[in-house]
Amino acid sequence: MAQTLDQTELDAQLDEQLQLGSPWITLVWNDPVNLMSYVSYVFRSYFGFSKPEAERRMMQVHTEGRAVVATGTREEMERHVEAMHGFGLWATLQKVDA
Amino acid sequence: MTPFVRRGDVIGASFERAEVEILVTLATDVRSLLADAHRLDPDSPSSRALDRLLPAAYGDGAENDAEFRRFTSEGLVERKVRNAELLVEAFGERDDWAGTVHVNLDAAAASAWLRSLTDIRLTIAAGLGIEHDGDELLIDTDDRFVLEVYGWVGFVQESLLRALDPDFS
Numbered sequence: 001m002a003q004t005l006d007q008t009e010l011d012a013q014l015d016e017q018l019q020l021g022s023p024w025i026t027l028v029w030n031d032p033v034n035l036m037s038y039v040s041y042v043f044r045s046y047f048g049f050s051k052p053e054a055e056r057r058m059m060q061v062h063t064e065g066r067a068v069v070a071t072g073t074r075e076e077m078e079r080h081v082e083a084m085h086g087f088g089l090w091a092t093l094q095k096v097d098a
Numbered sequence: 099m100t101p102f103v104r105r106g107d108v109i110g111a112s113f114e115r116a117e118v119e120i121l122v123t124l125a126t127d128v129r130s131l132l133a134d135a136h137r138l139d140p141d142s143p144s145s146r147a148l149d150r151l152l153p154a155a156y157g158d159g160a161e162n163d164a165e166f167r168r169f170t171s172e173g174l175v176e177r178k179v180r181n182a183e184l185l186v187e188a189f190g191e192r193d194d195w196a197g198t199v200h201v202n203l204d205a206a207a208a209s210a211w212l213r214s215l216t217d218i219r220l221t222i223a224a225g226l227g228i229e230h231d232g233d234e235l236l237i238d239t240d241d242r243f244v245l246e247v248y249g250w251v252g253f254v255q256e257s258l259l260r261a262l263d264p265d266f267s
Binding site: 030032033034035037038041078081082085086087088090091092093094 | 150151152153154155156157166170173174177178212213216217219220223228229230231232233234252255256259260262263
């Protein structure tokens with residue numbers, strides 16, 4: 001089910017992050033265990049996303065294999081990743097290469 | 099089990115005694131797994147389960163992952179252990195478990211339950227080798243009961259999410 005993220009789309013996402021001067025991103029990855037409703041709940045309750053936004057990113061995780069859920073400093077992203085692991089979601093952080 | 103229903107500030111459901119035994123056993127297993135985290139053989143099945151509970155933050159398999167673990171794993175393990183304990187405590191005293199056991203969860207308990215049910219499912223999935231979408235369709239018949247429990251724990255979680263906020267499911 002997990003598909004690779006379309007390269008053009010990924011580039012567009014990353015360009016946007018770079019323009020905002022946010023060199024680090026938090027990614028949530030697809031896993032076969034977590035319920036779609038739970039992932040949506042986590043995105044709404046932790047990141048404060050609206051329902052449509054949470055659903056959009058949840059579906060992106062589900063269909064594309066991963067989604068960017070936050071951008072910012074390395075320290076901020078480490079905090080988000082730790083929180084996601086607390087929820088039992090598979091999250092990583094990485095630097096956006098210029 | 100009767101599905102979770104919201105009554106004012108609490109969300110309640112009734113479980114059969116056998117279902118309570120299953121959830122308590124599973125939560126206790128996760129708790130033990132986490133408590134032994136520091137002395138596991140990296141190649142053991144328990145260690146694979148632990149990798150799902152505490153995944154690598156950078157995925158570089160090197161210094162960054164190790165450092166992140168060093169700074170976060172103790173706190174994460176503590177909180178996950180506490181969530182498992184809260185799940186068990188919601189059922190009250192074992193001596194009082196009759197034919198059906200009623201639980202009432204406030205917002206904090208519901209949040210602990212959602213996380214602990216997730217940790218339980220991650221642990222079962224690691225044991226069954228569920229790594230990709232659809233893997234649960236390829237499980238050996240020997241593991242069929244465990245797979246049914248895995249599905250049922252998902253049902254409990256979905257029911258809780260639905261009662262918490264109808265929009266979540």
